[in-house]
Amino acid sequence: TALLDERGYSGPLVRGGNPAHLIEKAVRDRITSSLYWLEQCYGLNAATLCDRAAELTAVGGTYGGVGKPTPFLCLAFKMLQLVPERDVILAYLNWRDDEYEKEEEDGEEVKKEEKETGDVVNGSNGRDGEFKYLRALAAFYIRLTWEPVEIYKTLEPLLADMRKLKRRTREGYALTYVDQFVDDLLTKDRICATSLWKLPSRTMLEDLDLLEPRESPLGEELEELEREQEEKMDESE
Amino acid sequence: KQHQLAVGESGKVRIATVEEVRERLKWLKRKRDEEKKDEVINLEERLEVARE
Amino acid sequence: AFWDDEKVDDEVDDTDDIDPEAELTAWKLRELKRVKRERDGLIAAEKEREEIERRRNLTAEERE
Numbered sequence: 165t166a167l168l169d170e171r172g173y174s175g176p177l178v179r180g181g182n183p184a185h186l187i188e189k190a191v192r193d194r195i196t197s198s199l200y201w202l203e204q205c206y207g208l209n210a211a212t213l214c215d216r217a218a219e220l221t222a223v224g225g226t227y228g229g230v231g232k233p234t235p236f237l238c239l240a241f242k243m244l245q246l247v248p249e250r251d252v253i254l255a256y257l258n259w260r261d262d263e264y265e266k267e268e269e270d271g272e273e274v275k276k277e278e279k280e281t282g283d284v285v286n287g288s289n290g291r292d293g294e295f296k297y298l299r300a301l302a303a304f305y306i307r308l309t310w311e312p313v314e315i316y317k318t319l320e321p322l323l324a325d326m327r328k329l330k331r332r333t334r335e336g337y338a339l340t341y342v343d344q345f346v347d348d349l350l351t352k353d354r355i356c357a358t359s360l361w362k363l364p365s366r367t368m369l370e371d372l373d374l375l376e377p378r379e380s381p382l383g384e385e386l387e388e389l390e391r392e393q394e395e396k397m398d399e400s401e
Numbered sequence: 402k403q404h405q406l407a408v409g410e411s412g413k414v415r416i417a418t419v420e421e422v423r424e425r426l427k428w429l430k431r432k433r434d435e436e437k438k439d440e441v442i443n444l445e446e447r448l449e450v451a452r453e
Numbered sequence: 454a455f456w457d458d459e460k461v462d463d464e465v466d467d468t469d470d471i472d473p474e475a476e477l478t479a480w481k482l483r484e485l486k487r488v489k490r491e492r493d494g495l496i497a498a499e500k501e502r503e504e505i506e507r508r509r510n511l512t513a514e515e516r517e
Contacts, residue, residue: 256422347487367494
């Protein structure tokens with residue numbers, strides 16, 4: 165297609181180039197020849213992509229002996245072709261059903277507990293993004309395509325999202341969490357079979373007054389937790 | 402139907418607006434909740450059958 | 454699913470709120486580690502800056 169053609173590409177540029185090229189060539193080739201890509205990703209737009217993302221059961225890059233691309237990676241690549249507008253990406257990342265909450269007001273215990281848990285971790289952002297794998301997908305896309313300050317500002321609130329994620333590894337599956345996955349995006353140089361361009365450190369951006377120091381959602385509980393941890397360490401010595 | 406919706410008559414993929422994305426997510430959420438509810442009902446029915 | 458022909462053991466369960474309290478505690482520990490890492494990074498950067506400053510202040514003789 166035109167999007168994949170080196171010379172024919174006329175879409176929006178991201179970081180000075182064709183956004184699809186943020187995924188390595190060898191991996192791209194595996195994606196575009198995979199069954200999932202051919203049968204599940206054709207003709208998707210930013211809205212219908214949600215159908216596929218809602219079915220995701222794991223994050224990950226490639227797996228198995230031949231390095232099969234995960235649906236997660238295929239959808240990420242699809243997004244790099246579509247280059248959805250910013251609001252769409254933010255909807256993927258943070259959308260939550262307000263009406264639903266109202267209907268459930270007299271709801272079950274579990275719901276209430278969830279809300280209380282949310283309060284502990286400073287509320288709002290901890291559990292936004294109803295579909296957690298879609299949220300992870302949007303986070304991955306943001307890390308690849310946005311500017312450093314925006315990346316920190318938009319992704320750091322997700323460090324309060326403790327929901328579990330499955331990660332497809334070469335051999336099988338591993339457990340991770342939304343907060344862990346986002347932390348990896350902010351600190352590692354390779355994830356999901358993709359090299360991440362070098363993100364300036366938080367400290368550097370703080371020194372330039374582009375970012376305020378991060379405030380942990382643990383807040384005042386932080387000191388107490390640290391003391392507890394130290395005590396535990398002392399005991400084990 | 403979904404496919405036609407996305408691709409349209411010209412064969413070119415129609416760009417979705419953010420409103421469409423939100424509507425889609427809302428629909429998907431309802432669908433998922435319905436499925437969960439059905440699962441619980443099925444389970445309860447099966448338990449009842451087992452008890453009898 | 455049809456596109457997935459690799460059969461692997463999948464023992465990982467990603468269901469949330471099975472044990473909310475334990476899940477919250479585990480998250481707090483992860484967050485605590487992050488805060489510590491950030492702080493250690495800051496201290497290291499500060500030390501480096503001091504070291505550069507110190508060297509800059511050394512006179513040529515002292516350097517010999």
